[in-house]
Amino acid sequence: MSGSQLWAVDVYGRGFSLWAAGGRWRRVADLLLELKRVTGSQHCCWGIGCDHQVYLHVYPSQVPIRHQEKTYENQRWNPVDGYTDTLLPTDRWQWTDESGLNPQPLHSFVLPSANWEWEGDWYVDDESCGRESSETGGWEYAVDFPATFTKEKKWNSCVRRRRWLRYRRYKALGSWAKVPLDRARPPPEPFTDISCGGWDMSDSPEKHIYLWAVSQQGKLWFRTGIRQQNPEGTCWEPIQVPQEVAQVSAGPKDLLWVVLWDGQLLARTGINKDCPKGSSWELVQPPNQKGAVHVAVGLTVVWAVTKDNKVWFRRGVNSHNPTGSGWISIGGEMLMLSMGPNDQVWGVGSDDRTVYFRHGVTATEVTGRSWVAVSAQLDGSASTNHSSIPFYIIFEILATASNCIFCLSLCLLIKLR
Template identity: 40%
Template sequence: MPTSFLFGINGEGRVHTLSTTGTGWRELPYGGQEFKKLSAVPHFLWALGGDHQIYVYVHGLDIPIRVREEAYENERWLPIEGFSSRLLPTDRFHFSNADGTKDRSIDKIRLPSMAWQWEGDWKKELTLEGQPLDHDGWTYAVDFPSTFYHKKQWSSCVRRRLWVRFRKYSAMNSWCAIAPLHKDATNEPFIDVSIGGQNIPGADPGTLMVWGVTSHNRVMIRSGVCTSFPEGSRWSAIPTPEGCEVVQLNVGPTGLVWAALLDGRALVRVGVSRECLQGTSWVDVKPPGDGLKITQVSVGTNAVWAITQDKHVWFRKEVNGMATMCESLCTGSGWVEMIGRMAQISVAANNQVLAVGADDRLAYYRFGVTEEDKTGKKWRALRAPMQVSRASSSASFGSDRLHRSFNNLQSRPSSMIEQHVTSLDGEQSHSAPTAAASLPAGDLGARYETQPRHPRAWSPVHSAGSVLATEARPDTDGSVWSVGESSSCIFAEDEELGWAEFEASWSWIEAGACTVDPSAPLPNWFGDTSGCGSTTSLDLDASWRQSILRELRRRTPPGDLFAHYERPGEAATSWVHKGEARVQRGGDPGNWIDCLLELEWVQEGGLVNTGSVVGAGSLTVLNSDGASTLHIISLNDISCVQMCSEPGSPRLAIHVPRYRTPVIRLVFSSDALLEEWQAHFATTCEASMFLR
């Protein structure tokens, strides 16, 4: 299954992500803004900042977001002047869209926000349905509207040509602020935001839905949001029933919207369809029981989970998100209480569930959720190390166990840019200031400005609540546009980054962009201890443990009284250690495959205390199903076992000079497995060296 990402906000408001193929939390670029809430779909994040404004983050796209802008220049033939831009009152605009219904004057076509940049100047389209046109690009017709031809005829009374220009989204891998509802952002700040709707039945590909809630308890929907327009165009208010004050809402992947009310009830938006993305009406849903109030809801494809004010978790029965036009299937039939106390919950598109513990603030995964059993079996705590920096106070929690990374992360720090918001309530709202548009060259160049002189000169002025990265060019920064196995380009870079083994305290977990296949092995997120309840690590220095160890040492006689006896049983013994890893194929840094490892050691008889033990061993590397052998190495041929780990990727390099592959590299799922295998290699290879 392709790599997907789980996102979380720690106690300091920093956003971290955990890959389904990784083993540790990694921090996203920090630009001075802390976050309170987060909502995600693949490649797109929407978040509520500490300043109660909305931010969008685009990451991990293998193809840059490019939009083609078009404007048709129209002219009519006049008896004396010839073809002229002076049209009849019944004609279309001088510059228009394809059907002439909208004014598309080139001097008025501007970038949506500072998150976009032009790619070159306006150019004339010199083909029509695959047929070449003359150097001016004109096409001719009898009148508007009519069929246009590539050659002028005696009856041609009108002509037009197409001007084309491309713009690209340049704020990749950085937080971009969405303009507030009013000039003064403090007039009506936001208190919640949610993105979803990526799987609305029958909708156009790339359709997305963003809903928000303001401090005045108004419900807002962001129009125009799609994969090619991440920030959308404007906010529009959605009326709610009288007396219903919404405090939180969540949008499912099929467009189903649930909202929690101040009085503890829930509202469900029904009638969502490809023709009406905002839905048609609200339906009231009662809380689970008397005296209980719903404080948070989360929606999957066919599942709705909720949390009440006493931190208990509830599942809504018989919800079908694919039937957004049916009231009974949108609202379900009843609540079922789940075991466990959670502070916040998030449901993925495939109905998998993650949550934040109410008592310990750890991240939990609901184990056993399937299509047949949507409630699952039990909660399991995520045990993944966390990337921290010395600039973060979280580093002090685990300073004694902080492991420095071996290599710096390959990413770019974000910068900040000042924004001047000019949008009004009900008017178009931009995510950044509108840039001066560059206009046609060629025969129009005398009238309009061309490409800006310094397209990359974005002043890095620090402005609280306005985070926007400088332009990333694919020819100079390929990591921004590439999506590798680890997608490291979306992570933060800091001169003091490291890895901490302590258990982080989370305030928010977001699973909207995470896909965990319940039928496949779970990601490497879990330690040896699972289940709910207390998750504190074992105290090795406890007084009761030290007392037992002292008593055992006292009872054990000094030395080995039986060292001079031969080993009982057979003359030769052997053991085999097996495990899973990933092996590099053909020395290609990007070619890693799953494999099985078998380390076998055969030890013949002898006296234990004389050093006369004779033994030999081998390492066998099999493919993932164990059907074929990739490598067989004698331990006598190994000259060195070297640890060459990278952040989130525990690695060993086995040097075998006399083998056809002189270096075999292995990647393990956790640092514990790496240390275990390194210890076995150290023991067996040392014994083999002694026998040479």
């Protein structure tokens, strides 16, 4: 997507977004939705509602989000009826997946949530069997199950199969939609924090997103199966952590840190495209004796806030050394921090609840030079004086972009109070 977008939540749970080109805070269209946390990527934004449910906002796009469902019809030949649906007791089911190990009748496919709709009915995939497949009905033949299937029918072809397809389309683009509970699984405990990352870990055209969440009981969860054509993902899986977790932050690549209830920090090791959940934890001591309350992870940087609202930068962090080598004190007092594109830093001031932008962040000066207040008009207001508007951002913010950052001129607008 073009341009940059900043997401924020105020003390009343109202969600707002700010585009670099527009220079105005825009209220979330769903006025009844109240959010506690937000996190996002270049294609979508996730949030935890005040009802403890997870919500998803997929950015509008001219390219539809379509997911292909497929199943295989199996038949066996007998000398009386020819090819028939009546199979031997030792055969696979009439309708199965490609391997034939799992039954998949047509009626077993249902929409994962109300956010999807069917594009049409089931149809035979003729193209998978060659140009002349329409004459053969899309069938593939083999001597027996589970031998290799070919499009050529031979004298000893005792079994055959054909693939059926159906597409579903994601219809909730541009709005906040509730993510359904996992099928046949008990719902996780209510979530208190959420963070997504990992979309730059692979060069694959279809970007995967790895979503992490923290529950009220201090457990860590991982959302599987999230990708562009399946933005809701598949299910939640628990991740073992030696102590209770208070907050989590995931970077665009392979960095993941958590804050523990006692103020210590853990860095996840072993994360890669083949093992997105990682393999182990390494303990990182907090910057001071007060202990950490918030951590923010970027491409190659880690920032933290301690209980006295002091801001710290972790030196020497990279993919080969995810724990870094030491802490550097940074001026300013913040409640929390968030990372944008190119390791740009955003913060929420501890005194005024104003959103701040770290000026001067470059590849050679990753800590930047100073904090600059980010201010803009509230959409629909003609006045630049917002002293009467109780718009104090206190929750996580995130900038999303295609390799660009907010212009500094935007950050120098009148402070929003």
